[in-house]
Amino acid sequence: MSIPAPLPSLPSLPDKTRKRLALWDAYRSYQYLEAGQDYDAFDVVPAVGRVPGSAIEWSDAVEERARDFEERHLVVSAHDHLSLRPADPHRFSEYRRQGREFTPYEGIAHSGVDLFFDGGPAAVSMIRAHTSWDWDDAVSDLAMRQADWAHQSLVAPVRTLEDAQRARAEHKVGVVLTLESATPIGNDVDRLDLLYGLGVRLLGLVYSESNQLGSGLADTGDAGLTVLGRRALRRMNDLGIIVDVSHTGDATALDAVRHSSSPVVITHAGARGLWPTPRMKPDDVIRACAESGGFIGIEAAPHTTITAKHPRHCLDSVMEHVEHCLDLVGPDHVAFGPDTNFGDHTAWHRVFAGLFGKDDAEPGVLPPHDEVAYVHGCENPAESVGNMIRWLFEHGYSDEEVAKLAGGNVRRVAAAVWER
Template sequence: MGKNKVYRGYKSWSFLEEGKDYRKFRLAKEIGRVPSKAIPLSKAEEERFESFLENNIVVSVHDHSLVYPEDPGEFMEYARTGRPFIGYEGLSASGLDAVFENMMDGETYTYSPDSWSWENQVFQIGMIQSDVDHQDMVFIGRRVEDIERAHNEGKIAMILSLESAPSIGDDIAKIDALYGLGVRVMGVVYGNNNEFGSGLTSKKDNGLTDLGYGLIERCNKLGILIDVSHAGDRTGMEAVEASKYPVVVTHAGARALWPTRRMKPDELIHAIAEKGGFFGIEAAPHSTLTKNHPVHSIESVMEHFQYVEKLVGIDHVAFGPDTLFGDHVAYHKIFGGASALKALYDLAPNFKSVEYVDGLENPSEFSNIIRWMIKNGYSDEEISKAVGGNVIRVLKSTWI
């Protein structure tokens, strides 16, 4: 169905009473918040683009389809409510048939200051499903057939994903419960170390713990795809080696192009490809920069794509832009502080901060990736693999 999604104008929580049942926030625009460009195409290329969307499955392997307040000063209060607003209008224009939805993840503070507490994570999963179930364009996807059905019926399959395993101690059976609640993709660890392994912000990466090996085994048995985007290098490698099935990075870039911990080394990219997985390219502000493109835009994102493609082949790349609806740069400053920007300045004298990533500002712009690939000479077969086919292949070998 391509871009012709059947969107009927539903807005999150409109079945409840505003001001009584939930707090009202003035939300950011889902489309056209900033003058982010669309890759220009000729008439023939435009027709090819429309035909491609009509005939190929398109999947984002990492995004946050939430709409944040227009005023960044309200971000923290918004997060504490635990009641996310989903950008259905923006999603309807994205060209996506499926999105790996990562919700609020590390900014979920409803019940505890530990955003990864079991209570916080289960609550956000329930709230997302509560809203989704009151409209008919997006539905929770649990199997590969759901993604195929979404494409055929003009809908979008939302794949519930967690960037880290929650704080569950040694109660591994809670992973079974997460599967039952619809979670199909899960990271081992976020930034800081947890009971399963070391995160990429740790000064010393001690690798997977004994519980971490148990987590990998349980995810394999359940059919949960394992993501090592936020794992330290050693932890990520050990997770790939320990898993019976493909392991993935849903959102990162190549450290060879931009030497930060958030980017991944060639060794890990090779290991993921050799295990049959995919490497998702991200576009969160000030992440996938390059020395050639130090002003973050779709051009720097696609330079990371081309590097990984040449390194391990078109069969092992995907896209996880890691975008949201609202001021993403302000979001990073509020939840992460200014230290990350300082680190980027230290790396490259010509680095310049941006207000948004031109060409990939929010989830509605995912199809700009397809436009870029058409413009830059990729065949339909190559594009199809990178924006969906590789994902479907991996899910068929990891999900049950």
């Protein structure tokens, strides 16, 4: 295992962070077992300080205002990946095969986020249609993750808004279990009930490549929801599982809005009007989700939310997508969904592009843009949402507006779906 980076001096840390570090108490995933005997030990990336000197320095006034805001509000990330990656990204498949992904407790403790919607362990590799991730794998991943969480004091599984408020009051970090695709249910809608029983409270219909429910954004044709997809959507509405169309095709997303009796959300994407890739959403899909009562969470995974004005992916380009969506649908329908992880995200993408091909093929020729080793200001879940909040304050947004983007809109949708 890698040696964690030294912590900053305690006086420089927010009160929230110091309380969480005390709860964390240096616990490492699966330490109730013996590494090398009960499971294979992997060298994983550090959860804090992977890229030295990458932190953004804000003015004292902005930093003080942001810290006060984070103390007073339940801050939410609509989509991040709370799992540590191997230091060698080429060993990822080997790491995944043993079914024990490490939770980055130290990084979670350093974030200002109170509630994470966790995209699931290794969601990209497992959900691809041409991998062997099946129902047994999905259940195993969900159960194994919670077995580890049961042996520590920092992370609290969240199934209701009351759970989230209780976790925050106890200085813990709440985590909502989600899956980016419904592929593992096969053609058995009753399996949605089982996912709900295992704690899943948000579910993507499709992950990029078409499945039995509908079409994915990586495919050339889009016929919308299938008959099975409509049945599954109704069951999700009845159970109280939030419907996510982040990786569906456009027609499938619009079909989901038409047939859903609950808000439909985009947890992690950006505006295609700013960057023309299928991974971004067109204005009509963003509007449709907003009109359903849902939101769009703006993501920051490397080489996604770029803009012509900011061809080098960074916090400013991410926030240009935020402002585009604010202009389009207003502050009641925009959220933060960084889609980041603790590890070399760019190297990880390269490995999977080599194994499976890209899932966001560029339509035509994109404007010139730079490749980056990481997104400055959004390198991992410990810093992305906090920097988005600080950027908004620096650019004149009010506490009321920031409160909606930093958690209020997600909580409103959760209340509408989970408590119906």
